[in-house]
Amino acid sequence: MKIEKLFIDPAVLGMEETETIRRNLKLSGEVVEKESGIFEYLAAFPDPVLQGKKTLYITHNPGALIKECPGTSHYTCCDYTILHAGTFCTMDCSYCILQAYFNPPLLRYFVEHERIRQELENIARKDRIYRIGTGEFTDSLIWEPISDLPAFLVQQFAKQDRAVLELKTKTVNIDSLRHVDHNRKTIVSWSLNTPEVIRSEERGTASLPARLKAARKCVSWGYKVSFHFDPVVIEPGCEKAYTEVIDRIFEYIRPEDIVWISIGSFRFMPALKPMIEKRFPESKICYGEFIQGLDNKMRYFKPLRIRVYKAMADRIRSRSREIFVYFCMEDEKVWNETLGFFPEKEGELGHMLDKSAAEHCGLGTGN
Amino acid sequence: MITDKSVGLSEIIQDDHPYRITTARSVDSLSRSVDLSGVLHPCILLKEGGTEDRGGYVVVSGHLRIEAMKQTGGTLVPARVVDASQDRQAALLHCARAAVMDNAFSRPLDMVEKAKGVALLNRYMSLEEIVKDSPALFNERLNLRIAENLLTLGRQPANIHRMVLESRLSIKTLAKLETFDPDIRDRFIRLFQYIKMGQNKQLDVVVHIQEIAAREDLSIAEFMDSEKVDSIVTMDHPDENLKSAHLRNFLAERRFPEKTKARQEYRAALKELDFGNAISLDPPRDFEGDTYRISFDFKTADEFNRALDKLIRARYSDRLRELIK
Ligand code: SF4
Numbered sequence: 001m002k003i004e005k006l007f008i009d010p011a012v013l014g015m016e017e018t019e020t021i022r023r024n025l026k027l028s029g030e031v032v033e034k035e036s037g038i039f040e041y042l043a044a045f046p047d048p049v050l051q052g053k054k055t056l057y058i059t060h061n062p063g064a065l066i067k068e069c070p071g072t073s074h075y076t077c078c079d080y081t082i083l084h085a086g087t088f089c090t091m092d093c094s095y096c097i098l099q100a101y102f103n104p105p106l107l108r109y110f111v112e113h114e115r116i117r118q119e120l121e122n123i124a125r126k127d128r129i130y131r132i133g134t135g136e137f138t139d140s141l142i143w144e145p146i147s148d149l150p151a152f153l154v155q156q157f158a159k160q161d162r163a164v165l166e167l168k169t170k171t172v173n174i175d176s177l178r179h180v181d182h183n184r185k186t187i188v189s190w191s192l193n194t195p196e197v198i199r200s201e202e203r204g205t206a207s208l209p210a211r212l213k214a215a216r217k218c219v220s221w222g223y224k225v226s227f228h229f230d231p232v233v234i235e236p237g238c239e240k241a242y243t244e245v246i247d248r249i250f251e252y253i254r255p256e257d258i259v260w261i262s263i264g265s266f267r268f269m270p271a272l273k274p275m276i277e278k279r280f281p282e283s284k285i286c287y288g289e290f291i292q293g294l295d296n297k298m299r300y301f302k303p304l305r306i307r308v309y310k311a312m313a314d315r316i317r318s319r320s321r322e323i324f325v326y327f328c329m330e331d332e333k334v335w336n337e338t339l340g341f342f343p344e345k346e347g348e349l350g351h352m353l354d355k356s357a358a359e360h361c362g363l364g365t366g367n
Numbered sequence: 368m369i370t371d372k373s374v375g376l377s378e379i380i381q382d383d384h385p386y387r388i389t390t391a392r393s394v395d396s397l398s399r400s401v402d403l404s405g406v407l408h409p410c411i412l413l414k415e416g417g418t419e420d421r422g423g424y425v426v427v428s429g430h431l432r433i434e435a436m437k438q439t440g441g442t443l444v445p446a447r448v449v450d451a452s453q454d455r456q457a458a459l460l461h462c463a464r465a466a467v468m469d470n471a472f473s474r475p476l477d478m479v480e481k482a483k484g485v486a487l488l489n490r491y492m493s494l495e496e497i498v499k500d501s502p503a504l505f506n507e508r509l510n511l512r513i514a515e516n517l518l519t520l521g522r523q524p525a526n527i528h529r530m531v532l533e534s535r536l537s538i539k540t541l542a543k544l545e546t547f548d549p550d551i552r553d554r555f556i557r558l559f560q561y562i563k564m565g566q567n568k569q570l571d572v573v574v575h576i577q578e579i580a581a582r583e584d585l586s587i588a589e590f591m592d593s594e595k596v597d598s599i600v601t602m603d604h605p606d607e608n609l610k611s612a613h614l615r616n617f618l619a620e621r622r623f624p625e626k627t628k629a630r631q632e633y634r635a636a637l638k639e640l641d642f643g644n645a646i647s648l649d650p651p652r653d654f655e656g657d658t659y660r661i662s663f664d665f666k667t668a669d670e671f672n673r674a675l676d677k678l679i680r681a682r683y684s685d686r687l688r689e690l691i692k
Binding site: 074284286287289291292293294299301302303304331332333 | 626629653655656
């Protein structure tokens with residue numbers, strides 16, 4: 001999706017990051033004193049969410065730059081750390097939670113190179129491993145064609161050995177990563193789905209072969225990669241479709257270049273359903289066999305999740321027993337019945353992921 | 368613009384009631400009161416042109432009083448007459464407000480009356496303005512969502528209003544039905560004419576039918592015309608609750624086949640444990656959590672001991688282990 005309208009916070013006017021984006025977008029932009037002015041602008045459109053994907057606001061991040069992923073008490077969390085570098089996305093997936101997160105959602109680029117530098121210096125002094133991602137509130141690489149953010153992050157992470165950066169994307173915007181000295185401290189990561197789901201639910205994203213080709217290129221540039229099957233969409237015949245995607249991965253990538261593969265099925269806050277029905281009337285994604293989970297989100301009936309996960313995990317294992325496979329937000333029974341173990345202790349899954357990151361990316365805690 | 372005067376019954380338009388919001392039909396008691404003491408409060412009339420064979424006054428409020436007067440043989444109606452010849456828009460807005468307020472401040476309005484009131488006012492005011500002024504107009508505070516639903520209802524024909532008044536159709540269901548094509552909407556209306564059910568159940572039925580059709584690549588019409596749905600809807604049975612339960616069970620099974628299967632299997636396995644009716648062993652809700660719950664009723668020490676014996680016996684049962692795996 002093309003950015004059509006640019007708003008700029010006066011506080012970031014004239015800053016290098018701002019000027020780079022202006023130049024790349026070929027838009028001079030409109031200076032706005034208050035964000036509420038942009039909300040009024042968006043509200044005048046028939047689909048403000050869609051317009052928010054074409055409207056960029058360059059500003060500072062008013063809150064914390066580094067946040068721990070909130071997780072929930074009922075399902076196992078991977079203890080990820082979020083680097084809040086921007087919000088929203090130029091692609092348009094029917095299931096995207098960001099549609100309902102911000103009101104109304106809007107592309108925000110945070111001019112924060114200096115703060116990021118400082119935060120990473122602090123992290124480098126700490127005695128633990130961090131897995132940090134920018135893909136929680138935005139797609140990590142949508143910014144690549146208009147800013148130097150991804151390359152800047154890769155360079156900054158390369159300077160330390162406590163934290164690994166995971167750039168999670170559904171794009172193929174990788175060109176600027178090519179000649180950067182990454183020092184193995186960046187994992188480039190793709191969310192994967194079946195060609196059918198990509199076609200029907202992930203508007204404006206790269207195709208499956210394009211994502212895998214991009215991953216192969218990154219590997220050829222020395223990067224490690226990871227894959228996330230999230231959201232797995234459960235419908236008749238989906239086991240076959242997902243295991244075929246797994247086969248495709250190994251046509252492009254060697255197992256030793258994969259740091260981890262995560263699996264998580266579609267889950268949603270009940271409030272998202274009317275939004276999907278309105279914005280994506282052709283989508284059937286909300287009409288699976290959902291039940292209300294213990295975290296109050298809707299999730300697939302557990303035996304269905306187990307069936308699909310088992311097929312997927314078995315297929316990955318048949319290709320390589322070394323790749324670390326984990327579930328996003330699942331419980332003991334699901335882990336045990338599909339992977340045969342459960343990271344029971346608090347923080348255990350996080351430690352396992354840290355270990356995989358350390359092995360693949362050369363991290364250390366100095367202990 | 369407003370004058371108090373007596374207006375002849377023959378001058379009042381009898382076949383067009385754009386301001387009528389009351390749903391009451393019978394004026395018998397009111398007729399007796401009018402017979403005894405005459406019309407105590409003046410009606411509000413709007414002065415329109417009028418022709419030789421048609422009166423020139425439109426009733427704004429007091430429809431029932433005028434009806435009662437007719438029954439008692441009265442000829443002159445005490446009225447406050449609104450003249451629209453100067454500022455027509457202002458006069459019409461005044462009439463709409465008066466029609467609503469005159470009713471709302473003399474008795475609680477039913478759902479259809481409120482809906483007709485909102486629809487009437489919406490000709491001259493935005494919904495937001497109606498919501499803002501609602502305490503003064505309706506003698507109660509409305510919020511925007513309720514006002515939107517009322518507007519939807521207010522614009523419906525008389526048969527829908529009747530269904531709402533008879534609790535055959537809920538306003539929430541109606542709002543949902545408005546999102547469908549008219550043909551589909553009418554099919555659902557017909558279904559609810561056949562089978563009466565509460566508001567939440569009605570909505571569940573609509574949502575399940577819509578989602579089953581989507582899941583199975585059928586049109587809603589195709590699914591509703593299917594033999595099974597048709598046989599339940601047209602079942603020759605006087606008990607509407609039974610028909611409603613049949614329909615809802617069928618839809619739930621079709622919408623959630625795996626969950627239904629798991630429940631059935633669980634029930635069958637439970638039966639083999641031979642707990643009988645006194646002991647219940649409930650699985651986690653939707654089989655999602657990991658906590659089961661057992662409970663039993665007893666009236667005497669003997670019953671307590673019998674239940675306990677059964678539970679102790681179940682300890683060694685493989686069935687129990689399979690059930691709680
Ligand atoms: S790519 Fe990610 S962030 Fe972008 S719309 Fe899809 S789900 Fe949302």
